[in-house]
Amino acid sequence: MDYGIIGNCQYNALIDTYGDVVWLCWPRLDSSFAFGGLLDPMKGGRFRISPGDGTRGKQNYLANTNVLRTVFETDKGSFEVIDFAPRFILFERYHKPTKLFRIVRPLTGEPVVKVDLSPTYDYGRITPKPVFGSNHISFKDLPLELRLTTNASLNMISERRPMVLRQPLYFVLSYGEPLEANLIHTSKEFFERTCAYWRTWVKHCYLPLEYQESVIRSALVLKIHQFEDTGAIIASTTTSIPEAQGTERNWDYRFCWMRDAMFSLMALQRLTQFEELEGFVLYLRNLTETSQRYRERLQPVYGISGEAQLTERILGHLSGYQNHKPVRIGNQAFEHLQHDVYGELVLAISQLFLDQRFMDGDDNVPHSLLTHLVDRIETYLEAKDAGLWEFRGIAQLHTFTLLMHWAGAIMACQIAEAHRLDELHERATRLHRQARELIDTRCWNDRIQAFTIAADVEALDASLLMMINLGYLGADDPRANLHLDAIASGLSAGDGLIHRYTMVDDFGSTENAFLICSFWLAEAYARLGRREEGEALFRKLLSLGNPLGLYSEDLDPATGKLWGNFPQTYSHVGLINAAFALARKDSGLGFFHPSRFRH
Template sequence: MAKHTYDMGLIGNCAYLALIHKDTNIEWLCWPRFDSSFIFGPMMDRQKGGEYSIKPDSENFTSHQYYVENTNILCTEITCQEGSYRVTDFAPRFRQHQRYYKPLMLVRKVEPLSGAPRIKATCKPMGNYGQLELKRRRSSNHIAFLGLDEEVRLTTNASLSYILEDESFVLNETLYFVLTYGAPLEANLENTAEEFLRQTTRYWRMWVKNTSISNFFQEQVIRSALALKIHQYEDTGAIIASPTTSLPEHPGSGRNWDYRFCWMRDTYYILNAFNNIGHFEEMERYFHFIANITAKDTQRYQPLYSISGQSKLTEIELELDGYLGNKPVRIGNDAYTHIQNDVYGQILVALLPLYVDRRFNDAERIESQKLIYKTLYKIRDTMNEPDAGLWEFRDFAQYHCYTYLFHWAGASAAASAARYMGDEQLGQLATQLMQEAAAKIEECFDPEQGVYTQAIGKNHMDASTLQLIMMHYLDPASERAKSHLEAMEKELKTPEGLFYRYKHADDFGVPQSTFLICAFWYIEALACVGRIEEATEEFENILKYTNHLGLLSEDVDSKDGSQWGNFPQAYSHVGLLNAAYRISKRLDKPSFLL
């Protein structure tokens, strides 16, 4: 079987995301929100998914896809027998009237490069996950697509007749296609598109210039930072795991999940990544989202929420063919019902910057003291409760080492905050819970193997326990840290340098693909224990598992290097950013030596 990669690029503007195939087709675009129905979703069903492509008339063509340097603007160059052309796709984003302009607008600039290529422009949006065909209404310079809550409009200087009749035509001038949801484009088409392109290019390049990174694999770090940035839904500050749903973790596995939600388990890692690259604005907006979630008077914090903080994410299956025939296609995610107790520690660690980062002011700290107490009480109340764990096991609960690690880390963060506030009572409670959590973690230690296992009373190994080293529960210089890392390598690392989450059977059988962020955790752990050369080599090795644009999936098949799982995966790009930062800090050499 040939190596499978996701042959598509990502564009976005923090209001929407779109995936564009190397053949120019929009494979995935949800409007008006990240978690809305797709307007285009042919990756899930070629018949019901609609189409928005600018393909050559001939099936014989080659494609070269790349990003405009240091931007989220995507170019696809097509070469066919009659000539060549370039499609530039972008989601406008720039400062305007002291705010960010980020419309639900996809701009496509199509320009001839050589010869007289014959192309066909097809635009057939759908509604209600492929169940609703939109009605078309022709106007003088645009086509309106009707049937949704708001109008979808294609404004173009191309022939409307050719588009409506699905006819090919010769590309002999630059054409512009502006697709909008809701507010249409009512300004000069050509001038506006070009101005938006200039301003969007300028915005992204300035954003990159304001990114604090070393010279360590700088190109790859920049691409990951740009990808992570547009996974944030700026309206609320939420950051989703991935823009897609139901891309299988492995073909035929049934592990097809909707990842268009915000996971609490990712909080610490995401905030850490934005802090490491020096982007405070994104970190602050995400903190506000977390604060809104935790302010609700709920008995428990859920493992995940919608981008607007909704708690009920009922999982249903759709009548769609699925990606490469992989069913089911799911929307919603029943993991919201799971008991996942590491979320409390994640929240507390996320709150710590309020007290140690001077960029926050006192006004932003006012309500956090109550929240710290409230969350510490939740750790206390769940200390002896089994849960579904980080990996959200659906049919059994355990006393997970990872959960206790975040009980410990969260209580440690609360103790630091208590010292800042001079709250002795809070400090005593936090210290007591740290000690209780540490005792639970030690119950996971297997002295015969010199390793911490997945859960109390279990002998399974779990890549999440690498965090014991990374979060300095274990002294990285200690023999126990070294023996733990060596045992994990022996059990979970593949010869290709990839890492399994775990190898035991779960409710879907034995995992068949590796989880990419685990490989980055391993790299961080290597750096922590001082194995810097190995960490650097492993980092460079992992980069071969990106697609042609440097984008990472959730999972990788260790046998053939195929990309699987939802794509792109924010968690994987967070892993790359944090691993690069960890190594560069340990190297601590002048930039010309890197």
């Protein structure tokens, strides 16, 4: 997947090495694409800036930014394309417009450049006609006007004719509000201010001593997957990239999974970035305090404005990623029962109760929210669910769900101690002990010497490496290494990579390695003192990202090809956590100290 991503916490875009915007949804992360060649090269529209002769460029990011540079070398000369989504402070707020800036600059000789612009909408059903102004092309057959403002020849663009590049060309594509200011000055200013914003953000990150380049790139990926307007954090930028060659495991990941958000937030907190947490808590409060329905049961996934209904639909008119159908929008997972969400949310918001920097006396996170989450842990402690991997036809008492009940209850104990909430402390203590008893008595399997995917079920689950990474199994527990080795061996996909599980699910057997699971394995090696094994696996994983250091969800062990929605926040969270565990002595996840509660 040779794509680079740019974004500004309002929208994201993917750009390939041919200079083509293959994915851009406007005005929001979950809107229809304006450019969707990723899922249909014929109907998906195009915004390509390239030599026009099929030459591929080489991509890199400007250091410590989400600004992408693509360099094209031709026999007539070379040029670069700078792509960015503006983001910086303006009038004491973040300026993040639905505008795509593309700056084309000659480097050597007199290169030839060709611009191909053909937007679409309603997932390829609408092809708007261009209307020409004096210095712009507008497309008005859309919910809002889409306009290209440029100093390039409009006729050469509309006729798709090559142009000799003697001076920089500037392209600003806007949706809704057009660019009315000076084109060149604004492009230069927005470029400089966007670069400065990202570099300042990175400077404020706490980083491990080693692996900094990879950690920085992963951190920048996580940041632009938060929809800042509401605080929601989406799982991935795309929909319907299949998990493996020839499969129909094609899902829409442009929504906010509570679990994914928790993992992303805890990774960002490890980097000492907390702004995202405050935004997500507002999103969570809007879910839990504005409707009685939400108070009864939290769904595992919501829309980025808190939409509860994410009805899954198939778009039969699109050919799909590399001709893999179906293309899906929406996600049936909103109907699932996934009870791990309550413990995960306690972990996600815990620092607002425990970190003095957030205790400003305004009760920004009321104790009622925490109490509600503990209530739900108690209600669903022994309830069967679809589990972490969202089995559509199987309900079990999943061990991972019990692990999250345990972790959430322990964190609630720590918060209750800090705030002298005796009744809550008593309840949470009872709950984490009950969860541990269920895990120890019903989920350990003597024959395979590991904890299994669900109570009384003999099958392995790679997510249970989190029993080590969360501290349920300490290095002094004789089961820890047995459990790790059983998963590493029983779920092996070869060369250190592992499957998430091997049991047959609703869609058959899984084929590819699930990348976050391999990162979990590297982290688990480190936490059990097996650093050499962990470092070897981690270095292997670092070599498997795309040339820009970006990861999707899955990887074909035989070919090394990335599959699944891209980029996948889960994978980048795994990279960050493994890097910290391997690079220095690491005490765990923030304020989470389970060792005090093991007995």
